[in-house]
Amino acid sequence: MIARALAGVVISCAIAIAAWRAGALSRSGAAAAVAVGTAALAAGWSWGALLFVFFVSSTSLSRAQRELKLRRTESVVAKGGARDAMQVLANGGLFALAALTSLVAPAIPCMTIGIGALAAATADTWGTEVGTLSSRAPRLITTWRPVAAGTSGGVTVAGLLASAAGGTVVGVVAWLVHWPPNVAVAAAVGGFSGALADSLVGALWQTKRRCALCESLTERVVHSCGVVTQRIGGISWLDNDSVNVLSGLVGAVVALAVVR
Numbered sequence: 533m534i535a536r537a538l539a540g541v542v543i544s545c546a547i548a549i550a551a552w553r554a555g556a557l558s559r560s561g562a563a564a565a566v567a568v569g570t571a572a573l574a575a576g577w578s579w580g581a582l583l584f585v586f587f588v589s590s591t592s593l594s595r596a597q598r599e600l601k602l603r604r605t606e607s608v609v610a611k612g613g614a615r616d617a618m619q620v621l622a623n624g625g626l627f628a629l630a631a632l633t634s635l636v637a638p639a640i641p642c643m644t645i646g647i648g649a650l651a652a653a654t655a656d657t658w659g660t661e662v663g664t665l666s667s668r669a670p671r672l673i674t675t676w677r678p679v680a681a682g683t684s685g686g687v688t689v690a691g692l693l694a695s696a697a698g699g700t701v702v703g704v705v706a707w708l709v710h711w712p713p714n715v716a717v718a719a720a721v722g723g724f725s726g727a728l729a730d731s732l733v734g735a736l737w738q739t740k741r742r743c744a745l746c747e748s749l750t751e752r753v754v755h756s757c758g759v760v761t762q763r764i765g766g767i768s769w770l771d772n773d774s775v776n777v778l779s780g781l782v783g784a785v786v787a788l789a790v791v792r
């Protein structure tokens with residue numbers, strides 16, 4: 533285990549530095565990624581492989597057509613570009629905790645919780661990245677009203693299909709690295725459920741703000757035009773990172789239910 537943890541530090545540093553230099557992670561995001569990667573590899577090579585698949589697929593999808601997506605969402609989303617530590621931990625924190633816990637606790641429940649959370653992060657990221665590229669306007673998951681690209685809770689058919697695919701790919705990789713088949717199935721189901729929960733919570737309770745100058749809805753505290761926006765609804769502390777944490781929890785709980 534010590535040898536794997538040491539290898540984990542080296543491998544995670546190499547990947548995090550490359551991602552930081554490519555602009556995919558901020559400095560703090562790279563540090564958090566090293567912590568998550570080391571925890572995963574300490575738990576086992578299969579944990580590391582799963583994290584690697586999440587990281588590489590999500591980063592590649594984020595970088596595809598990046599200019600177009602930034603242009604479509606910049607007036608709405610609070611954080612674009614390099615992912616910071618809060619974003620990395622919101623997506624990978626529960627997975628890392630489950631990985632470390634598996635060293636001292638029964639493996640199957642830890643694997644199920646970890647992969648459920650990771651599959652939810654994968655499904656959510658794939659859905660967001662593919663959905664933003666969709667030529668159709670997203671619709672709010674609750675009312676089916678068209679909303680601006682980047683709006684939390686907005687979904688497209690392409691995005692939902694991508695979410696289902698993202699969760700399934702994590703499940704297939706789990707099966708390939710010889711995790712139990714029921715855990716692999718739980719990953720696919722938990723992942724898609726977590727992504728749906730992310731959209732639902734985003735639509736219902738996430739902080740909503742409005743720019744008085746542009747008369748547009750946004751998640752940004754300072755709008756792309758430079759004006760400070762006002763909160764007009766949602767729960768004040770419920771930002772995108774907290775919604776991602778909740779989504780991971782839903783993925784883990786649903787995965788546990790599937791395995792039972």
Ligand SMILES: [Zn+2]
Pocket residue numbers: 743744745746747755756757758759
């Ligand atoms: Zn504005």
